[in-house]
Amino acid sequence: WAGAMGHVQFMPTVFLRHAVDGDGDGKRDLWNSLPDAMMSAGHFLQDLGWNGDYRWGREVLLPAEFDYSLADGRKLPLEQWRTLGVTDAFGNKLANEPIEAALVVPAGHRGPAFLAYKNFNVIMGWNRSEFYAIAVGHLADRIAGAGKLQTPPPEDMPALSRNNILTLQEALNEQGFDTGKPDGILGPNTRSAIRGYQSENGLVADGYPGDTVLDALGVDLTPETSGSDT
Known part of the structure; x- marks a missing residue:
């Protein structure tokens, strides 16, 4: 990441557009000021379209014989995912919310599955890696008190260069x-x-x-x- 700046690894153009002074000292210092870095990160996500009324996504369980071709980026209403037998990670019905979500299976059918909401795409606007976006979202959930993934990634996942x-x-x-x-x-x-x-x-x-x-x-x-x- 040549040129990435400070704690939040902003590129120079992102710094110029989105960095803010979080500690009130008149400077935007992403290297030595955590308030500047964290508020700048939040400002960037907000400008990318983050909706604070919804989460990034959630881990889900898929039924046996599920059609994994549906994990191709298509967005379906939560009601339709419920009809297909998708539940939350604990087997409970999905929320009755009028929103769409895409199914993401980053480690294939043997690993965890996620329904990704619009905020997931916002995180992807920062870094185009599904693994990155899921890691950020899950870390935020853990900080807020959530537990570990119910279905961890397979231990024998190949390390691809x-x-x-x-x-x-x-x-x-x-x-x-x-x-x-x-x-x-x-x-x-x-x-x-x-x-x-x-x-x-x-x-x-x-x-x-x-x-x-x-x-x-x-x-x-x-x-x-x-x-x-x-």
Whole structure:
């Protein structure tokens, strides 16, 4: 993150537009003033569209034989997710609120599932990683008194480097599952291509590059001696 500034890792343009003086000393100091850093972060999120009346999202439980192709970014009303058998993380009915949510399964069908509300996209406006946005949202829940995830991520999740993802994208493109131009980022296009590959090969179409997909597409997870991402 070349050029990222201070505790909240603002880029220079974000600093100029959104940093504020939180401690009243007449300066916007993201390095040495926690009030400045935290108020600037809140100001940035507010400007991105944060709605304080709603949370970022929530962990949910999915029924057996769930159609994981629905985890493709589409937004459905909570009522429709209830009809599909989705409950909160403790098996209770979802809230009766007139809002839409997208299903996110960042670690595939063996890991936790989340319904992401509009505020989730606001966090993604700061950092385009689903894992980042979920970590931020869950940390906020924990600070507010919530417990741990009811379904933790699998312990054997593969550690994918940027080069691994590039190889995966190239292999998917060669087999006709379009990821777009390979960039080493596990984004929506790549997850969509993985779902297509999984569907055609009788696998759970969760868009996650598990061992079965990686092995079939020839992605070698042997630790790299140089040039790997950490």
